[in-house]
Amino acid sequence: MHEETTGGKVVKVLLIALTFVFVFLFLVLPLVTVFKEAFSQGWAAYQRAVTDSYTLKAAGLTLEATVFAVLINTLFGLAAAWSITKFEFRGKKLLTTLIDLPVTVSPVIAGLIFLLTFGSQSILAPLLRDLNLKIVFAVPGIVLATVFVTFPFISRELIPVMEAQGTDEEEAAALMGAKGFLIFRKITFPQIKWAFLYGIVLCTARAMGEFGAVSVLSGHLRGKTNTLPLHVEILFNEFQYVPAFAVASILVILAIIILIIKSAIEQKGAKSSDVR
Amino acid sequence: MYVELKDINKNYGNFEASKDINFGIEKGKLVALLGPSGSGKTTILRMIAGLETPDSGEILIDGEVVNDIPASKRGIGFVFQNYALFRYMTVWDNIAFGLKVQKADKEYIKQRVDELLTLTNLKGFEDRYPTQLSGGQRQRVAFARALAPNPHLLLLDEPFAAIDAKVRQELRSWLKEMIEQLGVTSIFVTHDQDEAIEVSDQIILTNKGRIEQIGTPLEIYQNPETAFTAGFFGKGSKLDYPQTFRRFDIPEGVDDLLVRPEFVEVTKKDEFQKYSNSVSEGTIVEAEFRGDWIELKVDVDGNVINARRAPEAEPVEVGERVNVLVYKLLVTENDKARILYNESVREPVVVI
């Protein structure tokens, strides 16, 4: 850009410096601190904390909740995006608004809602007892909470893309005799592929890091209903700083991996839309 | 009749997109659905294809009622207005798609696609993606893709609208030739009267969801039946003070009087005029050279009318007084149109 139009060299340097200081203070420094604390008693202590059986259990549960959240929200996201962009029906606006609810409502509130809906006080309680289904303070509750908070992530990526593509190509394919699934596979999916992967990555990141809603529904049973973020909190509250930061570092590493995948997808997606 | 629509009605909410649509199309004909934007042309085309369902009425193809047959089973080729090419497939895959869906023999697909690439002059472009093609090339891919499965009926929605004027002319004659050669019954939508006149065997003129008139281009042009048709075709100018034109027996209560350039003869004061007793006098307001003709605007006692003169005739100047002879007029009355002749022109002319 032309320097006269943006207020000269001083402003430019100042703004860039400010941004860097900000990023350093709020992002880099905390991350470095996590690793510094995690390794403060050497590699062996770190290794012990990370391979601790409760940590592994927590990691397993986080993985389980994440996989469920991604699977369920993939199905839901595709269905919602498909119906909103390809069909006309009553209540479409309402549905579009409601889908966004999980990102606007505080996760703690979401947790409490589920606690009341499925807990021992709820009208569903006798039914759940008869079915021998335990949701609150059990793994299903964790999964439910994770699914809830990541609900809109995939559909929100798909809807604008599918809206922009319209239905002409699908109609053209249908006229030539192609059936629903073939049309999806050959026509629709290639159009939404990158947006879809992007949604999955965002959903995964959010699911792994979820704390609030899960915290309310978990009951903090070590080795049973503890996810990685909850485990970090417990360790920290017990003043076990090295293990706490060691477990936190796992989440940080995962976050960085996701960040790399995300930017790779963004680049690929941008490139493929050039070719189109 | 190969394609027949009987009493078709279609509403979108409260909006009547098609009202009492009735027409038949003979096998092998190239028919234009012509009308202004929003007049319901696309709606009719989509109902024939099965992409929309009429609220009432019957659609027959080859004698069979197809209302309940899904779009995928009607065996219709469709060229979309913006072509709707599969953007993630190459030209080759686009053309082959319909045949692959039908699980046609591999060798046959190869041969057929090759044939169509040659037919549409797209040899050498088979590995390109739609975005790597020009507008005209995309249109030809869309055409080839629609034709590949050998449809009995070809529907084209504004096939030339997205193409720049220079190429359009060329593509028009190419498409007309191609369709005639293949003999496939075709319906194309257009809002351009010149395009419809030039390309089609028959015109179905639509307006506000209704059909105004059906006929060959010449029939419709020469004998408009409704006020809308009279106004839609040609470069008619409305007469505000018609009484000034001599030798017309203008009845009481007419709505409008239209005069097209070809109804008018403009002669210089010193030129010979056979019907000199029925000419009016006018002043040239505008004279523009248009290649094959000179486009004139002449003011005759307050009526500004369009007229033409041959470029090789002696030029007329703006402001010049000229003789204006009007042979006939289009009269509209209660939405009906008819032709009114100049009395002296109707009288037998004695050739000296």
Ligand SMILES: Nc1ncnc2c1ncn2[C@@H]1O[C@H](COP(=O)(O)OP(=O)(O)O)[C@@H](O)[C@H]1O
């Ligand atoms: N799916 C639809 N929903 C509501 N209105 C529609 C729909 N499709 C077309 N229309 C309306 O019907 C009228 C006719 O449309 P169309 O058949 O596309 O006209 P044309 O092709 O002659 O321009 C237009 O006013 C358009 O707004």
Ligand SMILES: [Mg+2]
């Ligand atoms: Mg249209």
